[in-house]
Amino acid sequence: MGTSHPDAAIAVPPTLFLSDADVAGLADWPLAIRALRQAYAGHVSPAMVPPRSMARGDGLWLRALTAVSPSGGHLGCKLISASMTHRRASYLISLFDQTTMGLSALIDGNRITGIRxxxxxxxxxxxxxxxxxxxxxxxxxxxxxxxxxxxxxxxxxxxxxxxxxxxxxxxxxxxxxxxxxxxxxxxxxxxxxxxxxxxxxxxxxxxxxxxxxxxxxxxxxxxxxxxxxxxxxxxxxxxxxxxxxxxxxxxxxxxxxxxxxxxxxxxxxxxxxxxxxxxxxxxxxxxxxxxxxxxxxxxxxxxxxSALQDVVTAEMLLARAREQGIGTPLAHSIVPVSK
The missing domain is CATH 3.40.50.720 (NAD(P)-binding Rossmann-like Domain)
Known part of the structure; x- marks a missing residue:
């Protein structure tokens, strides 16, 4: 794709950042189970949840899991960075709006792994x-x-x-x-x-x-x-x-x-x-x-x-965060452009 003109930018709501503490406060078993039941009861094609990929270095790796939610709301990615040498790992989930392609949320994914x-x-x-x-x-x-x-x-x-x-x-x-x-x-x-x-x-x-x-x-x-x-x-x-x-x-x-x-x-x-x-x-x-x-x-x-589980659970948490006014809106974010 070629470079787009600045006037092709699309206005979207600010990206919301949810910390691990935010996720802990928003977690709800019945709501997560209901969202996942609805997702798996719907149409989930293999293309919507492709195999995960992993980049490896010397004693470290970065794993990527991507999925399109059957809700029609978001598509997202879970990234896991880990160092076996230093015994450290980080989890990040990004959600993009399926209509605007705007970056709706960045979420600490550590706790979400256990929830989903x-x-x-x-x-x-x-x-x-x-x-x-x-x-x-x-x-x-x-x-x-x-x-x-x-x-x-x-x-x-x-x-x-x-x-x-x-x-x-x-x-x-x-x-x-x-x-x-x-x-x-x-x-x-x-x-x-x-x-x-x-x-x-x-x-x-x-x-x-x-x-x-x-x-x-x-x-x-x-x-x-x-x-x-x-x-x-x-x-x-x-x-x-x-x-x-x-x-x-x-x-x-x-x-x-x-x-x-x-x-x-x-x-x-x-x-x-x-x-x-x-x-x-x-x-x-x-x-x-x-x-x-x-x-x-x-x-x-x-x-x-599965990334489907991560994305659907993250969608549920984002909806609750917006309802309750929880999370930190980012001052700057990715700007979708027309292509």
């Missing part, structure tokens, strides 16, 4: 799990495990929750924290088998230090729904091959990346397990194009994260 992961998992579980108070097993006691449980509890009634972490103090602390934040009676247990026994839903957000699976297929019971968010790279493991072998459906937020870039799926391929015939997109599952055939089917939701 848990909220999208809640959408998957709500679609898959039986319509009754749910018995939940949590494997893991960190940030992601907390988010998964809080998000699910915001949209479904939970009858019982049991948590396992290999460190007794961690699972006790998790149980105490969840009791203080919710009305749930969360019970710490001594083994993952104890946590899983009798559950309707198994929330996995943990990896062992040696990357051996923390959830085994032999522990699963008919009708269970399994969420796995803790292994997103080829060298990482969270569930064993039998978990995937027993699943009637393997629901993925990014089908190609789950199939070819996650250690759990790669191990299943090496073991000769056919996963391709049972691997479906979250969009097809939420929209009802693919359904659980009977109550005894085991369904696994496998997540690597």
């Amino acid at each position: 992961t848990a909220a999208t998992a809640a959408v998957a579980v709500d679609t898959a799990a039986p319509q009754r108070p749910l018995r939940v097993a949590v494997i893991g006691a960190g940030f992601e495990a907390r988010g998964l449980l809080l998000a699910l509890a915001s949209v479904r009634e939970l009858a019982a929750v049991q948590v396992f972490s290999p460190t007794p103090a961690s699972r006790e602390r998790f149980a105490a924290d969840m009791r203080s934040q919710t009305s749930l009676e969360v019970v710490p247990v001594a083994s993952p088998q104890d946590a899983v026994r009798g559950a309707d839903v198994v929330l996995c957000a943990a990896r062992s230090r040696d990357e051996s699976p923390v959830l085994r297929g032999e522990w699963l019971e008919p009708g269970m729904t399994v969420v796995s968010v803790g292994s997103t790279l080829p060298e990482q493991r969270e569930v064993d091959e039998q978990v995937l072998a027993r699943a009637a459906l393997i629901v993925a937020d990014m089908v190609d990346e789950v199939a070819h870039d996650t250690g759990d799926l790669l191990a299943a391929h090496l073991a000769g397990i056919d996963v391709s015939s049972r691997l479906v997109s979250l969009s097809d599952f939420v929209s009802g194009q693919v359904v659980r055939q009977n109550a005894f089917d085991i369904v696994v939701y496998k997540s690597v994260g």
